[in-house]
Amino acid sequence: MSRLILFNKPYGVICQFTPESGHQSLKDFIPFPSFYPAGRLDADSEGLVLLTNDGKLQNKISHPKFKLPKTYWVQVEGEPDEPTLAKLRQGVVLNDFKTQPAQASLMDEPSCLWPRTPPIRFRKNIATTWMSLVLNEGKNRQVRRMTAAVLFPTLRLIRYAIGQYTVQGIAPGEWRIVQ
The missing domain is CATH 3.30.70.1560 (Alpha-L RNA-binding motif)
Known part of the structure; x- marks a missing residue:
């Protein structure tokens, strides 16, 4: 079943599940390892990150041709x-x-x-x-x-x-x- 998570990413958190260079990662907040971010925010940015377990939905959200x-x-x-x-x-x-x-x-x-x-x-x-x-x-x-x-x-x-x-x-x- 296709699912979508809205996450308010804090400052300093990286948009991946694998921790890196002393930063917190999505793994520290999202308890679902089968979800992936649809687009990214750099560690210095805050706010909305969408995560999904559906590759087609991930593409529809993040690909520029859909102009979301x-x-x-x-x-x-x-x-x-x-x-x-x-x-x-x-x-x-x-x-x-x-x-x-x-x-x-x-x-x-x-x-x-x-x-x-x-x-x-x-x-x-x-x-x-x-x-x-x-x-x-x-x-x-x-x-x-x-x-x-x-x-x-x-x-x-x-x-x-x-x-x-x-x-x-x-x-x-x-x-x-x-x-």
Whole structure:
């Protein structure tokens, strides 16, 4: 039977079941070794990871040809303006490719936000801003590379949603079976 798990990955956890280099892994949270992540988040990112025991569903969730939107909440250093958001919306040229257009908007700090351990680095004289980015692709460290390319480095990155599924109501380190 095809099953799907929604997991709120904490900061510092790697998206694999095999432990590595002092990081916690999915094995520390998910007691089902027959499940695999449909896509990944790097250890420095938090938020929604979908896991399934069905290879076809895993492919449908993670393969770019299905264009499943992924919504990220991004805290950046500085205060992006409308021309900066327009660059993100048009696609950003990185060293090895140009990103597809993204939906990009400023947002208030999420009211349901949990504390991060360790906390992000704040600089006294530099403001931070929250943005929402919606991508239909997901290359390695893409959001961080995009914000750096428009000169607003990412301080905190949370994947809030993948398609219809969100991390809403799931605390860091917790999971929920939805099918």
